[in-house]
Amino acid sequence: MLLIAAINWHSFFFLLFALVTCGFALGVLFSSNIVRMAFYLTIALGTTSGLFILAGAHFVGAMQLMIYVGGTLVLLIFGVMLTAHEGAVLMKTRAGDWVVAVIAGGSLLALLISAAVSIPTWRSNEVTPADLTADDSHSTSSVGLALIGVRTDIATEKDATLRRGLSGYLLAFEIVSVHLLVVLVGAAYLARAKQRLATTGDV
Amino acid sequence: MSEWINNLIPIAWEWPGFLLTAIIKAALLIHIPAVGALIFIWMERKISGRIQDRLGPTRVGGRFGWLQTLADGLKLVTKEDITPGKADVMLFRMAPYLSFAASFACLMALPVAAGWVAVRLNVAAFFLLAVLGLEVFGVILAGWASGSKWSLFGAMREAAQVVSYEVPIGLCVIVPVMICGTMDLVTIGDMQAGWFNNWLVLHDPFTFGIFWVYFTCATASVNRAPFDLAEAESELVAGFHTEYSGLRWSIFFMAEYGSMFIVSALAAILFFGGWHGPVPVTAIIHNMAIHSMGFEIGGTAPFWHFLANLLGCANLIFKATIGVTVMIWVRWTLPRLRIDQVITTCWKYCVPLSAFMFVGVLCWQTWWGLPSPNREIRGKIREGWVQQDESVPSGEVRADGSAAETQITYQAGTRNYEGSN
Numbered sequence: 001m002l003l004i005a006a007i008n009w010h011s012f013f014f015l016l017f018a019l020v021t022c023g024f025a026l027g028v029l030f031s032s033n034i035v036r037m038a039f040y041l042t043i044a045l046g047t048t049s050g051l052f053i054l055a056g057a058h059f060v061g062a063m064q065l066m067i068y069v070g071g072t073l074v075l076l077i078f079g080v081m082l083t084a085h086e087g088a089v090l091m092k093t094r095a096g097d098w099v100v101a102v103i104a105g106g107s108l109l110a111l112l113i114s115a116a117v118s119i120p121t122w123r124s125n126e127v128t129p130a131d132l133t134a135d136d137s138h139s140t141s142s143v144g145l146a147l148i149g150v151r152t153d154i155a156t157e158k159d160a161t162l163r164r165g166l167s168g169y170l171l172a173f174e175i176v177s178v179h180l181l182v183v184l185v186g187a188a189y190l191a192r193a194k195q196r197l198a199t200t201g202d203v
Numbered sequence: 204m205s206e207w208i209n210n211l212i213p214i215a216w217e218w219p220g221f222l223l224t225a226i227i228k229a230a231l232l233i234h235i236p237a238v239g240a241l242i243f244i245w246m247e248r249k250i251s252g253r254i255q256d257r258l259g260p261t262r263v264g265g266r267f268g269w270l271q272t273l274a275d276g277l278k279l280v281t282k283e284d285i286t287p288g289k290a291d292v293m294l295f296r297m298a299p300y301l302s303f304a305a306s307f308a309c310l311m312a313l314p315v316a317a318g319w320v321a322v323r324l325n326v327a328a329f330f331l332l333a334v335l336g337l338e339v340f341g342v343i344l345a346g347w348a349s350g351s352k353w354s355l356f357g358a359m360r361e362a363a364q365v366v367s368y369e370v371p372i373g374l375c376v377i378v379p380v381m382i383c384g385t386m387d388l389v390t391i392g393d394m395q396a397g398w399f400n401n402w403l404v405l406h407d408p409f410t411f412g413i414f415w416v417y418f419t420c421a422t423a424s425v426n427r428a429p430f431d432l433a434e435a436e437s438e439l440v441a442g443f444h445t446e447y448s449g450l451r452w453s454i455f456f457m458a459e460y461g462s463m464f465i466v467s468a469l470a471a472i473l474f475f476g477g478w479h480g481p482v483p484v485t486a487i488i489h490n491m492a493i494h495s496m497g498f499e500i501g502g503t504a505p506f507w508h509f510l511a512n513l514l515g516c517a518n519l520i521f522k523a524t525i526g527v528t529v530m531i532w533v534r535w536t537l538p539r540l541r542i543d544q545v546i547t548t549c550w551k552y553c554v555p556l557s558a559f560m561f562v563g564v565l566c567w568q569t570w571w572g573l574p575s576p577n578r579e580i581r582g583k584i585r586e587g588w589v590q591q592d593e594s595v596p597s598g599e600v601r602a603d604g605s606a607a608e609t610q611i612t613y614q615a616g617t618r619n620y621e622g623s624n
Contacts, residue, residue, distance in 0.1 A: 077344075081347055
């Protein structure tokens with residue numbers, strides 16, 4: 001009982017979610033059935049969103065569920081279901097694929113590890129109360145406002161020169177939006193053009 | 204709540220409180236899909252019977268057939284659990300639970316009264332939409348894992364439909380979020396306190412219109428008739444769950460009825476005042492407690508607070524039940540659409556309509572400056588941040604928040620996280 005009382009429950013759930021994520025990520029890697037891979041990926045991405053929510057980033061967690069789990073993965077499963085028939089469900093990886101995957105994944109891992117080690121506060125266990133309160137904002141307003149050009153963190157920045165540099169992200173946001181719109185219109189146009197060609201061909 | 208439990212326990216451990224809180228909340232929430240399904244299925248039988256000039260169930264449990272669903276449940280439990288020979292056994296078994304888990308996870312973030320919510324999320328409306336969309340996974344996997352083309356086609360119809368209808372539903376939910384300036388469902392509900400003229404559905408003609416678009420899309424997204432192409436039991440003989448029997452099949456149904464309740468409750472919170480009734484009963488109770496029973500204003504009156512919340516909870520469940528009843532009524536009234544008509548309804552009618560209504564709501568107050576029956580409290584509460592005038596000393600917030608060209612500072616930590624731990 002004392003042992004249970006001594007557990008830091010936040011760390012416990014972090015480890016639990018992290019282990020489930022890693023486990024199912026490995027499942028994706030070692031499974032050869034495409035649909036099962038998609039299912040494992042669903043759980044891995046879902047628990048990643050659990051990690052975000054555990055870290056207090058509710059918006060990012062919900063975003064992860066909405067975009068990756070609800071959007072991308074549904075499309076992925078859709079594609080797999082439409083294309084996978086007998087024989088194509090089992091995927092075989094060639095040796096070349098393994099080499100490329102190990103190089104790409106390994107370099108990313110090395111980058112992430114070096115980045116993680118370079119952050120000084122991550123190397124010690126000491127957490128000051130100030131760090132915690134600053135992170136415990138639970139709100140997305142500042143992100144949203146920054147996207148429409150208002151930086152709420154300007155007031156807390158002491159340095160006047162730095163403050164001038166803190167502009168919003170309105171232009172970047174608009175460029176990305178217009179870019180996405182163009183992609184969507186283009187996709188719709190391509191789909192329709194193909195359909196028109198097919199119908200005229202029949203006549 | 205966990206702090207309260209921990210105060211009762213003489214030892215200085217935290218975990219019994221957390222564990223008990225989690226168990227109590229989960230136990231309370233599991234009643235919504237389980238008991239809710241019992242009642243709603245009985246209701247569906249009765250209402251469909253009446254609509255078709257029949258009596259509905261009359262034998263089991265007295266004149267009204269109260270226990271008919273329970274008898275059905277017993278039948279389902281005792282049925283043989285069959286797995287098809289060509290099925291992918293693991294996915295076939297997992298799929299119903301995946302559907303149910305998605306439906307159940309939504310309930311975590313769904314408030315039932317002011318502050319009565321398992322996990323109070325700052326982005327509850329968005330979270331609900333995101334998790335509600337995950338239910339389709341169970342359906343797709345069920346269709347694929349059954350190892351039958353018939354089920355696979357059913358699952359594909361459902362996937363196409365649900366993914367399409369997520370777009371207009373998102374646009375509809377944005378409107379109340381935009382008017383209230385927050386995605387926190389508790390705050391959205393509390394902003395509509397008072398008489399029924401504060402309900403957002405009466406905010407302006409566009410919100411009134413967009414409620415109907417929302418309800419149509421919600422009906423479609425939970426696969427209810429006239430949009431139940433995934434199942435279409437009379438024409439297509441149950442799409443994705445053809446191969447399921449017994450308890451697994453009933454889990455799909457519990458998930459469906461749970462989702463019906465969730466989208467109806469979300470409609471009630473977003474458009475119909477949530478736990479604030481047409482008559483401000485909760486406010487009257489508070490006033491009564493303050494004036495006639497000697498409680499001081501601003502003082503704590505836990506019992507009256509609890510009573511007001513209990514009434515609010517009953518109010519919300521009543522409103523959500525009305526929504527479910529309308530869905531049942533529509534199912535037995537309108538003929539089923541074809542799949543291309545379902546998709547056409549979404550992309551050619553619901554999406555443009557909701558986009559038009561969205562722009563209309565945007566213009567109503569900001570551009571045209573037209574009045575609204577709602578009390579003018581909105582625009583002042585903008586979740587964490589408030590507009591702060593330069594002339595006002597720091598820490599003091601201008602009450603009307605109307606300062607035009609002022610600096611915006613971030614003020615964290617005024618919200619209460621009761622029930623979130």
